[in-house]
Amino acid sequence: xxxxxxxxxxxxxxxxxxxxxxxxxxxxxxxxxxxxxxxxxxxxxxxxxxxxxxxxxxxxxxxxxxxxxxxxxxxxxxxxxxxxxxxxxxxxxxxxxxxxxxxxxxxxxxxxxxxxxxxxxxxxxxxxxxxxxxxxxxxxxxxxxxxxxxxxxxxxxxxxxxxxxxxxxxxxxxxxxxxxxxxxxxxxxxxxxxxxxxxxxxxxxxxxxxxxxxxxxxxxxxxxxxxxxxxxxxxxxxxxxxxxxxxxxxxxxxxxxxxxxxxxxxxxxxxxxxxxxxxxxxxxxxxxxxxxxxxxxxxxxxxxxxxxxxxxxxxxxxxxxxxxxxxxxxxxxxxxxxxxxxxxxxxxxxxxxxxxxxxxxxxxxxxxxxxxxxxxxxxxxxxxxxxxxxxxxxxxxxxxxxxxxxxxxxxxxxxxxxxxxxxxxxxxxxxxxxxxxxxxxxxxxxxxxxxxxxxxxxxxxxxxxxxxxxxxxxxxxxxxxxxxxxxxxxxxxxxxxxxxxxxxxxxxxxxxxxxxxxxxxxxxxxxxxxxxxxxxxxxxxxxxxxxxxxxxxxxxxxxxxxxxxxxxxxxxxxxxxxxxxxxxxxxxxxxxxxxxxxxxxxxxxxxxxxxxxxxxxxxxxxxxxxxxxxxxxxxxxxxxxxxxxxxxxxxxxxxxxxxxxxxxxxxxxxxxxxxxxxxxxxxxxxxxxxxxxxxxxxxxxxxxxx
Amino acid sequence: xxxxxxxxxxxxxxxxxxxxxxxxxxxxxxxxxxxxxxxxxxxxxxxxxxxxxxxxxxxxxxxxxxxxxxxxxxxxxxxxxxxxxxxxxxxxxxxxxxxxxxxxxxxxxxxxxxxxxxxx
Numbered sequence: 109x110x111x112x113x114x115x116x117x118x119x120x121x122x123x124x125x126x127x128x129x130x131x132x133x134x135x136x137x138x139x140x141x142x143x144x145x146x147x148x149x150x151x152x153x154x155x156x157x158x159x160x161x162x163x164x165x166x167x168x169x170x171x172x173x174x175x176x177x178x179x180x181x182x183x184x185x186x187x188x189x190x191x192x193x194x195x196x197x198x199x200x201x202x203x204x205x206x207x208x209x210x211x212x213x214x215x216x217x218x219x220x221x222x223x224x225x226x227x228x229x230x231x232x233x234x235x236x237x238x239x240x241x242x243x244x245x246x247x248x249x250x251x252x253x254x255x256x257x258x259x260x261x262x263x264x265x266x267x268x269x270x271x272x273x274x275x276x277x278x279x280x281x282x283x284x285x286x287x288x289x290x291x292x293x294x295x296x297x298x299x300x301x302x303x304x305x306x307x308x309x310x311x312x313x314x315x316x317x318x319x320x321x322x323x324x325x326x327x328x329x330x331x332x333x334x335x336x337x338x339x340x341x342x343x344x345x346x347x348x349x350x351x352x353x354x355x356x357x358x359x360x361x362x363x364x365x366x367x368x369x370x371x372x373x374x375x376x377x378x379x380x381x382x383x384x385x386x387x388x389x390x391x392x393x394x395x396x397x398x399x400x401x402x403x404x405x406x407x408x409x410x411x412x413x414x415x416x417x418x419x420x421x422x423x424x425x426x427x428x429x430x431x432x433x434x435x436x437x438x439x440x441x442x443x444x445x446x447x448x449x450x451x452x453x454x455x456x457x458x459x460x461x462x463x464x465x466x467x468x469x470x471x472x473x474x475x476x477x478x479x480x481x482x483x484x485x486x487x488x489x490x491x492x493x494x495x496x497x498x499x500x501x502x503x504x505x506x507x508x509x510x511x512x513x514x515x516x517x518x519x520x521x522x523x524x525x526x527x528x529x530x531x532x533x534x535x536x537x538x539x540x541x542x543x544x545x546x547x548x549x550x551x552x553x554x555x556x557x558x559x560x561x562x563x564x565x566x567x568x569x570x571x572x573x574x575x576x577x578x579x580x581x582x583x584x585x586x587x588x589x590x591x592x593x594x595x596x597x598x599x600x601x602x603x604x605x606x607x608x609x610x611x612x613x614x615x616x617x618x619x620x621x622x623x624x625x626x627x628x629x630x631x632x633x634x635x636x637x638x639x640x641x642x643x644x645x646x647x648x649x650x651x652x653x654x655x656x657x658x659x660x661x662x663x664x665x666x667x668x669x670x671x672x673x674x675x676x677x678x679x680x681x682x683x684x685x686x687x688x689x690x691x692x693x694x695x696x697x698x699x700x701x702x703x704x705x706x707x708x709x710x711x712x713x714x715x716x717x718x719x720x721x722x723x724x725x726x727x728x729x730x731x732x733x734x735x736x737x738x739x740x741x742x743x744x745x746x747x748x749x750x751x752x753x754x755x756x757x758x759x760x761x762x763x764x765x766x767x768x769x770x771x772x773x774x775x776x777x778x779x780x781x782x783x784x785x786x787x788x789x790x791x792x793x794x795x796x797x798x799x800x801x802x803x804x805x806x807x808x809x810x811x812x813x814x
Numbered sequence: 815x816x817x818x819x820x821x822x823x824x825x826x827x828x829x830x831x832x833x834x835x836x837x838x839x840x841x842x843x844x845x846x847x848x849x850x851x852x853x854x855x856x857x858x859x860x861x862x863x864x865x866x867x868x869x870x871x872x873x874x875x876x877x878x879x880x881x882x883x884x885x886x887x888x889x890x891x892x893x894x895x896x897x898x899x900x901x902x903x904x905x906x907x908x909x910x911x912x913x914x915x916x917x918x919x920x921x922x923x924x925x926x927x928x929x930x931x932x933x934x
Contacts, residue, residue, distance in 0.1 A: 114834055115834075118827055118830045118831050121826050121827040121830055122825075122827035125825060125826055125827050151871070153869070154870070154871065157869045158824065158825045158828075158869070160898060161825070161828065161867075161898045161919045161920065162825055162827050164898070164919060164920030165828065165921065165922075167920075281889070281912075282913065282914050283890055283892040283893070283914045283933065284914055284915070285933075288932060288933065292932065341915070342915035345905075
């Protein structure tokens with residue numbers, strides 16, 4: 109029988125389920141702080157209860173033992189015996205973290221962190237008012253011996269038993285068939301049952317569903333008392349049940365009515381709490397406190413599971429494959445479209461009709477396939493209640509977290525990559541944005557600060573906003589610092605918005621004291637770079653004293669791009685529409701060549717470095733003269749460049765193909781796509797192009813301005 | 815004909831474990847993930863044994879047993895509650911609701927089969 113193998117498979121389900129259970133516990137505990145409603149505690153309790161039951165069933169005694177304490181505490185809270193204190197919630201949250209680690213370690217068959225487990229166990233016991241010492245370790249052999257003694261009754265059992273069994277009337281109604289019990293007794297030894305029908309009423313008064321009989325049962329054989337108890341366990345209550353040893357003398361016959369104390373199952377449960385190793389609570393605490401202080405929920409391996417609500421788990425690889433195929437289909441369709449342009453005019457209408465249908469179908473197909481990759485942003489948002497809870501405690505701030513638009517869906521890859529920047533922004537808002545309660549009150553604001561995370565769609569993009577009602581950015585200080593660091597020229601005038609967005613510059617931090625919460629100013633520029641890498645855009649707006657809003661704009665997917673086709677000579681390139689600010693005709697008088705070969709173009713009050721794609725990629729343009737071409741103004745990271753092209757062509761959605769996996773990575777190129785006529789067009793890496801041009805150009809532009 | 819067992823548990827791993835064990839022992843198994851689902855199913859179908867967890871969302875196992883006992887075709891069906899609670903009060907709650915008996919978790923597959931065999 110492949111029992112072990114099968115059980116191992118089922119254990120995997122248990123691990124996954126436990127992680128989901130822990131998520132439920134965590135979010136339940138976090139909302140418990142506000143209102144201790146009984147349904148919530150029940151839910152938390154059930155989750156803990158399932159983890160305990162499952163771990164014990166699958167033989168993870170240490171997980172079961174640890175959860176037992178957690179469950180006991182929750183049970184007392186749920187029954188109103190134990191008050192729901194902030195301390196208890198904090199301990200339970202840490203217990204969730206610890207359990208997550210235990211489960212991850214158990215699954216990976218790694219050793220558990222005994223010190224941490226013992227310490228938290230001690231904390232829980234402390235709350236429960238029990239002695240904080242770890243329970244005296246009961247060695248497994250001792251336990252087994254105890255069981256054996258109870259089971260086998262080695263002390264010398266009697267040669268048989270006389271059992272008096274007077275059941276309650278509803279014995280049969282509950283389907284406790286006496287005949288089945290007798291059959292089991294018979295398996296233990298020779299058995300004779302004498303039915304006592306004296307209580308049987310006259311026929312007309314007889315209720316056929318009731319039991320009127322009682323029995324005297326003689327059973328011979330060396331039978332431990334525990335075996336008999338097991339058989340009568342279910343009917344014990346309400347029945348008159350007497351066991352009298354018969355036959356040989358019984359040296360250690362238990363008193364009638366007493367239950368064997370060490371049934372194997374009961375013993376196993378007691379053993380749960382004993383399994384955890386004894387470690388001195390004080391030294392354990394010291395070692396574990398560092399651990400406990402880590403803010404984020406532990407276990408990077410914790411995989412958020414999709415809920416039970418009719419969802420499926422699909423390997424990303426398979427989905428990518430489908431997406432690729434649909435991309436090909438799109439290409440075929442656009443190939444047919446361009447082919448239709450030169451066909452017999454008589455057939456054109458029908459062909460066009462068919463093609464438009466094909467276009468619609470492929471489009472729909474593509475959209476629905478893309479949907480498979482889409483996940484609600486709640487997968488990223490869900491971790492914030494815990495982060496905010498832990499952090500606000502640590503910073504002694506009062507914070508109310510509001511989430512909205514959790515159901516907004518975005519691409520799995522985008523979702524995964526946006527989570528860390530979001531965490532950073534939230535930590536920043538808590539650390540630097542929101543004030544401590546006294547200062548808020550002094551400023552005439554509500555004591556509790558508000559932090560809002562909102563997600564919504566806007567014109568084919570997804571917008572995520574992180575809003576706080578804190579102090580806002582100190583513009584004067586930012587500007588001063590930016591000047592100190594020569595990020596801004598001394599006489600340069602900046603709008604409020606431009607000043608705010610200086611915080612995204614590399615190496616910028618305004619926190620008076622560097623804290624361990626939100627880092628040392630290496631953060632915001634990294635946040636912006638990560639977001640830009642996703643083809644997104646971030647900006648901050650802030651009102652002093654009223655708070656800040658950080659707005660992140662992200663593409664819905666990384667697989668498709670809204671592109672502008674541009675032509676340089678015979679080559680066609682694609683530029684993301686998101687990067688294009690405007691396109692202008694080049695007037696010679698605004699074009700200046702600076703020292704070296706750098707050209708700049710004066711656009712209103714600004715000097716833009718000019719990037720000639722023909723030079724960049726070594727293609728022969730229509731004309732060497734700049735005023736024959738068009739200047740496409742691109743913006744990324746707050747920097748702008750003008751890109752010189754020969755002509756603008758159509759705008760269309762293109763399917764992005766990786767250049768790196770099909771060829772190799774090329775500077776200035778983000779990828780490739782296949783156009784309707786089957787030719788390959790390269791997609792311009794706008795941020796890359798801009799930053800490399802700006803490096804050469806900014807100095808030049810500044811030199812020119814000065 | 816093989817006996818049919820209705821098992822009710824909100825934990826997927828427990829359901830799988832019970833399913834695997836009972837099917838391996840030759841029983842036909844019907845599953846529900848809480849009391850409400852089980853009761854809904856039971857109103858239209860008959861089984862030879864009900865095996866239910868206690869703590870479940872929507873409707874717990876004790877309530878389920880009580881409700882099922884009220885159904886005509888479940889009047890005499892054996893019902894076992896499957897629970898980690900070894901406390902006498904919990905067992906009595908189950909008993910009062912009409913449970914035939916109980917299985918205390920953790921149990922292993924042979925224990926489950928042996929217990930089921932006591933009533934089927």
